[in-house]
Amino acid sequence: MPSTPYLIEADGLHMHYAVGHRTVPVLRDVSLRIAAGSRVAIAGPSGSGKTSLLLLLAGLEKPSAGQIRVAGADLATLDADGLADLRRGHIGIVFQSFHLLPSLSALDNAALPLRMAGAAGAREAAADMLRRVGLGERLHHRPSELSGGEQQRVAIARALVHRPQLLLADEPTGNLDDATAESVRGLLFSLNRELGTTLVLITHDMDFAARCDRVLRLHDGQLHESQPCRQPEAHDALPA
Template sequence: MPSTASLSAPLVDLGGVTLSLASLAGQVNVLRGIDLCVAEGETVGIVGPSGSGKSTLLMVMAGLERASSGRVQVAGADLSALDEDALARWRRAQVGIVFQAFHLIPAMTALENVAVPLELAGAADAFDRAEAELKRVGLGHRLDHYPSQLSGGEQQRVALARAFVARPRLLLADEPTGNLDQGTGRAIMDMLFDLHAQDSATLVLVTHDPALAARCGRVVRVEDGRAFEVTA
């Protein structure tokens, strides 16, 4: 599937990507030759039925799943050429990820959770930057609270702060409002798009919500492990 906008090298360049996994029933072909380019600064919504490969595609972009074959070039790196340590360093510098499940560390405060990626990168000002990011998402009064002391919406705001704190070039969001009520989910998505605009990050968003996908500049539908451009 050709890109619609690529004046320079795309930030995400996938060509003929396949991914097969072994199961008790035999080999399962999850991705079946995905071609997808995403330009720097673009917003792309990925839609499709459950089990179609949407989340797996996102994980391939993040280097959390290795493609069985094909070209996976993201944010200047050929992910197939990186070992696990190099992938982790690359991901820490280039990618922010927001999941449906918040994946906060229960024994850490909000401030500590947001500071983690910066500490791993050796940033001396990790906690100052984490505090500033939490204030940016309206949680300056919750710095010392643990995840169990926060509402679902507050936990997702902490997850947003953690995803944005290192100023990644690529933000990947996998059903980020799936565990939230409608009103809270809408507020979180408004915040996600606002942060994207402020930081000029590239956003790839997996969602079941057509209205949410329509907020993106482009929509891609995944069905049976294949990707199709959605036209108006």
């Protein structure tokens, strides 16, 4: 467990890519603190570095400079196995594309993180989480038999089945129609409250972002604090 109230601490992050003989900056001197249990949106236009920042926080990319601590761990001190262990124990990730294995049922897709960790009762825990996201009647359906919204709910169940401290969500409603997107938004906030999981949301949708506790804006690779936000509405509830 972290020794500070912050689940995420990042200082002086820089990230750039080499394109031929040129260096293209993505993030410039980004620092942030995110408290455990909070809901934080990172907003900005396409190409502003939002997804790059999420990949850094997940330990899936390394910064060109700077330090990141997640759940008390300095990511720079961890090798590939250590980073994988950190994600298995503390981090769940939801992407815009669902990334479900087409040959597996919803139940087996959701159980994957626990199975990969060798945990007992993986399918039972996955079934419970699928029921929490409103898919109790769809456990044995494969992704091709599910709607886009249902597939994203499976992805959310998979990300939360190991009860992580941190959920990173990268444009989680980007591929959904308006009604389904609203349902998924409410689900994410409800699970944040119920499970106490810290939510870091990457989005270009400012209405979605405004329902978080804080909004951080990325512009030209630099991070800026936005105005205080309203709380999620009462209709942000778990599926019946």
